[in-house]
Amino acid sequence: MVTSLPLSTAGIDYEMIGEEKIYLIIPQGHPILNGKDLAGNSIHDPLSVTPEELNGQHFLISKEGQNLNTFAKNIFEECKITPGEMTEVAGSVTAYLLACYGNGLALITDSVFTTMIPMKKPVIATINNKSMSREVVAAYNSSVGLSVFTKAFIEITKETADSKLKQQIDSYWK
Numbered sequence: 001m002v003t004s005l006p007l008s009t010a011g012i013d014y015e016m017i018g019e020e021k022i023y024l025i026i027p028q029g030h031p032i033l034n035g036k037d038l039a040g041n042s043i044h045d046p047l048s049v050t051p052e053e054l055n056g057q058h059f060l061i062s063k064e065g066q067n068l069n070t071f072a073k074n075i076f077e078e079c080k081i082t083p084g085e086m087t088e089v090a091g092s093v094t095a096y097l098l099a100c101y102g103n104g105l106a107l108i109t110d111s112v113f114t115t116m117i118p119m120k121k122p123v124i125a126t127i128n129n130k131s132m133s134r135e136v137v138a139a140y141n142s143s144v145g146l147s148v149f150t151k152a153f154i155e156i157t158k159e160t161a162d163s164k165l166k167q168q169i170d171s172y173w174k
Contacts, residue, residue, distance in 0.1 A: 002157070004067045005135045014137035015154050018161045020109040022071065022132040024049065024125040025099040032057070038123060043110060047125040051079040054127070058085045058104040060095040068092060071134055072107045079127050096122075109134070136161075 007014060023046060026032060032053050041047055062068040069088070076083060087104060089095050093115060095106035100122045126132070138154045140146055146154070 001139050003137060003139050005137055006067070006070075007137075007139055011142050012139050013142040014139040015158075017136045017138055017154070017157050019133045019135055020111055022068075022107055022109055022134060024054075024127060025096055025106040025108055026123040026125055027099055027102040027105075028120070028123060029102070030105075030123070033123060041123050043113065043124050047123055048127070048129040049125050050128060051081045054079075054081045054083070054105070056082065056084040058087070059083045060087050060089050060098050060104040060106040062091050062095065063088045066091065067134065068107065068109070071132075075107065075127065075132065079130075081127075107132075 002017065004020065005014075021043075023043065026047075026049075032049060033047075036047060038047065059072070061072045068091075075081070085104075087098075089098060092106075092108045092112045096108045096112050098104060099106040099108075100120045138150075138157065140150070
């Protein structure tokens, strides 16, 4: 399977495929944005917000047990952010859509932009200009190993994932 680290199941090996960048999604018109220059804001030019600005804010996070939930909680701890309400949602796409329409802030992966039809675009931000990412891997049962076809699939995925992801993300922001 293709998933992100860390893996919590014993007997699973993996091969690195690439990395997903993670961004903070802020709905247009949110009070955090008052007085901020948003000209040119995009995934290529994210706004930087401080942890203090995020304290007490409503966050939309993936359900407990999902890697992005753990990632978000680690970021809150590392950056000393004390969220207000935290609403668990089905996943990144749901968090993104809810954030776009003003229902909270969300940490989402850049791959979400490849599945979305351009609509009400949010403000893309980082926390203190910090680059956030997670490693994407092809995971497999270590006792079974990999067939020649699976090895080929992993190699093709490694070769094309980053360039295809970049193309689709760039087309979203045009």
